[in-house]
Amino acid sequence: QVQLVESGGGLVQAGGSLRLSCAASGLTFGSYAVGWFRQAPGTEREFVAGMDRTGGYTEYVDSVKGRFTISRDNDKNTAYLQMNSLKPEDTAIYYCAAERVPRYSVVIRTTEYDYWGQGTQVTVSS
Numbered sequence: 001q002v003q004l005v006e007s008g009g010g011l012v013q014a015g016g017s018l019r020l021s022c023a024a025s026g027l028t029f030g031s032y033a034v035g036w037f038r039q040a041p042g043t044e045r046e047f048v049a050g051m052d053r054t055g056g057y058t059e060y061v062d063s064v065k066g067r068f069t070i071s072r073d074n075d076k077n078t079a080y081l082q083m084n085s086l087k088p089e090d091t092a093i094y095y096c097a098a099e100r101v102p103r104y105s106v107v108i109r110t111t112e113y114d115y116w117g118q119g120t121q122v123t124v125s126s
Contacts, residue, residue, distance in 0.1 A: 002098070006020060010123070017086065018122060025077065029074055029078075032115075035049065035113060036079075036081045040091060043092075048060070048081070053103055055072050063089075069081070069082040083122070086122075086124045091123050099112055099114055100114075
C-alpha cells in the first residue's frame with residue numbers, strides 16, 4: 001500500500017521559511033517523480049514544484065521561482081520543499097504526489113499523479 005505523508009506545515013510570518021517533508025512508503029521511491037501542489041480555499045489545486053526520479057531535473061511555477069526549492073533523498077524515501085521568503089499568498093494546503101515515470105521526466109499535471117498525501121496546512125501572516 002502506497003502512502004505519502006506530509007509534515008512541516010505551520011504558521012509563519014511573511015518573509016519567514018518552512019521546510020515541508022513528504023515521507024513515502026510502499027513504493028520504490030527512486031522510480032517515481034514527485035511533485036508539490038497547493039490548494040487555497042475556493043481555488044483549484046495548482047502545481048508548485050516537481051522533480052524527476054534522479055533529482056536532476058526540476059520545474060517550478062513562476063510565482064515561487066527563486067523562493068522555493070524541491071529536493072529528494074531516495075535513500076530516505078523522502079521529498080522536501082524548502083520555502084523561503086514566504087508571502088501571504090502562499091497560504092494553502094500543500095500536497096505531495098508521486099508518479100512512476102521514465103527517467104528524467106518531471107510531471108506537472110495533477111491528473112497524471114496516481115498517489116497523493118493528505119496535505120499539510122501552511123499559513124503565512126502579513
